[in-house]
Amino acid sequence: MQYTRRKYPIGIQTFSEIRNKAFLYIDKTEYIHRLVHADSKYIFLSRPRRFGKSLLTSTLEAYFQGQKDLFKGLAMEQLETKWTEYPVLRFDMSLGKHMEKEQLERYLASQLEPMEYKYGILTESPDANIRLTNLIRRAYEQTGRQVVVLIDEYDAPLLDVVHEEKDLPVLRNIMRNFYSPLKACDPYLRFVFLTGITKFSQLSIFSELNNIKNISMLPEYAAICGITEEEMAIQMDEDLDILAGRLNVNCEEVVKKLKAHYDGYHFTWPSPDIYNPFSLLNAFADGRLDSYWFGSGTPTYLIEMLNKFGVLPSRIGGNEAVAADFDAPTERMESITPLLYQSGYVTIKGYDEMFQIYTLDIPNAEVRIGLMRSLIPYYVTRDTQTTNTTVVNLARALVRGDMDGMLRLLQTFLSTVPYCDRTDYEGHYQQMLYIIFSLLGAYVDVEVRTPMGRVDLVIRTATTLYVVELKLNQSAEAAMQQIDLRNYPKRFALCGLPVVKVGINFDMERHTLKDWVITN
Numbered sequence: 001m002q003y004t005r006r007k008y009p010i011g012i013q014t015f016s017e018i019r020n021k022a023f024l025y026i027d028k029t030e031y032i033h034r035l036v037h038a039d040s041k042y043i044f045l046s047r048p049r050r051f052g053k054s055l056l057t058s059t060l061e062a063y064f065q066g067q068k069d070l071f072k073g074l075a076m077e078q079l080e081t082k083w084t085e086y087p088v089l090r091f092d093m094s095l096g097k098h099m100e101k102e103q104l105e106r107y108l109a110s111q112l113e114p115m116e117y118k119y120g121i122l123t124e125s126p127d128a129n130i131r132l133t134n135l136i137r138r139a140y141e142q143t144g145r146q147v148v149v150l151i152d153e154y155d156a157p158l159l160d161v162v163h164e165e166k167d168l169p170v171l172r173n174i175m176r177n178f179y180s181p182l183k184a185c186d187p188y189l190r191f192v193f194l195t196g197i198t199k200f201s202q203l204s205i206f207s208e209l210n211n212i213k214n215i216s217m218l219p220e221y222a223a224i225c226g227i228t229e230e231e232m233a234i235q236m237d238e239d240l241d242i243l244a245g246r247l248n249v250n251c252e253e254v255v256k257k258l259k260a261h262y263d264g265y266h267f268t269w270p271s272p273d274i275y276n277p278f279s280l281l282n283a284f285a286d287g288r289l290d291s292y293w294f295g296s297g298t299p300t301y302l303i304e305m306l307n308k309f310g311v312l313p314s315r316i317g318g319n320e321a322v323a324a325d326f327d328a329p330t331e332r333m334e335s336i337t338p339l340l341y342q343s344g345y346v347t348i349k350g351y352d353e354m355f356q357i358y359t360l361d362i363p364n365a366e367v368r369i370g371l372m373r374s375l376i377p378y379y380v381t382r383d384t385q386t387t388n389t390t391v392v393n394l395a396r397a398l399v400r401g402d403m404d405g406m407l408r409l410l411q412t413f414l415s416t417v418p419y420c421d422r423t424d425y426e427g428h429y430q431q432m433l434y435i436i437f438s439l440l441g442a443y444v445d446v447e448v449r450t451p452m453g454r455v456d457l458v459i460r461t462a463t464t465l466y467v468v469e470l471k472l473n474q475s476a477e478a479a480m481q482q483i484d485l486r487n488y489p490k491r492f493a494l495c496g497l498p499v500v501k502v503g504i505n506f507d508m509e510r511h512t513l514k515d516w517v518i519t520n
Contacts, residue, residue, distance in 0.1 A: 086143075
């Protein structure tokens with residue numbers, strides 16, 4: 001059967017444009033109806049970047065403006081009966097980045113001006129909070145209806161300075177002053193909705209507004225952003241068939257590939273599997289799988305914070321934490337976990353209800369590979385192009401089951417590239433191998449616990465499980481003896497794959513592999 005390829009809203013975040021121009025729209029209006037009729041009228045939602053927060057805000061704007069025609073054929077058409085039109089003030093903070101104090105003040109003024117003009121307000125006041133107060137009151141007085149305030153990416157002006165003790169308090173005070181009228185104007189407000197990536201403490205940003213309902217981890221809103229597996233299967237079934245044809249695989253195989261690359265997000269537990277919408281739609285539009293979300297911008301603050309907290313690459317995922325440890329105010333965080341979680345680099349993978357502790361891990365292959373690529377200059381070499389080319393050749397050898405050939409390639413590569421500033425301890429090389437093997441797309445784990453100790457590296461391919469022990473300035477035989485002495489392979493006897501033991505010895509002076517032993 002021949003299907004016509006649909007138009008995908010790549011980078012389009014305006015609900016009216018998507019609906020009027022017949023772009024694909026995944027129906028989220030049932031969640032919106034639930035949201036606008038909830039008990040609280042002050043709502044906050046945290047989700048990673050490019051996860052549909054702006055489109056959600058735009059859809060709320062269309063709803064409160066009473067644009068009923070845009071909702072034809074959607075869940076909202078059946079759910080809503082009143083369609084009351086309210087005055088809507090919408091603020092987009094997403095462009096308020098990399099700004100100093102005066103620039104940010106001018107940016108806030110530029111956000112206010114068009115709405116002031118609409119309601120006939122002429123002002124020379126430099127104080128954004130006074131202007132916002134006057135704007136809310138004027139909109140209420142002119143329309144006779146309570147005002148809706150929508151603030152998208154409320155934290156954007158603060159994200160790039162979250163690690164700076166000097167600039168953060170200054171910019172934070174500006175934003176706190178701007179948001180302060182939301183409390184005093186309560187009688188004039190129908191609904192206030194804020195989106196962001198990080199969760200700043202109410203004391204620091206909303207010192208007066210202590211009644212904000214944070215819905216970020218509520219099960220009933222788990223899928224308010226992103227695309228669930230069920231939504232993809234029902235609303236994108238034809239799209240799946242088209243993509244399967246372009247990739248020359250069957251539909252079941254294409255779902256498996258998409259799942260490995262872009263699925264795996266959970267913002268509460270239990271939760272449906274949620275795909276990254278930006279990556280998923282790009283994959284359908286291009287007819288191929290690529291690193292779309294990570295390639296659209298790795299924030300520099302993430303790398304800086306990894307360094308600040310001394311987080312090893314292998315320690316980014318696979319951790320346990322209580323909710324207070326990761327759903328925590330970013331500016332007071334004592335570990336990098338809140339930033340990693342709220343930014344989408346780790347997500348919830350499990351929950352122990354008895355002890356109320358969550359398992360956090362990297363969501364999918366796209367994020368894992370993207371993270372590891374960004375760390376190449378810090379652990380392998382600044383010559384990232386050569387690294388990426390070498391990884392392809394290493395992968396070819398690994399897929400063939402040629403571990404010896406792969407280690408020879410790795411030995412040559414490490415001995416010839418300009419290397420980064422290394423530290424002379426075994427763990428550094430362990431992290432370097434972790435990054436390289438992660439780039440191969442193989443499952444890699446570091447320091448896996450066994451009854452007799454910890455294995456340095458475990459690599460699982462489609463056909464083989466490799467147990468790897470590393471030594472520094474010793475011998476490959478010493479590494480192999482440790483594997484045998486502690487009987488590491490027994491830990492993996494039930495994995496269903498043949499287990500191969502690999503002992504590797506690093507030469508610290510030459511910065512590469514010196515020798516290795518491989519046995520079954």
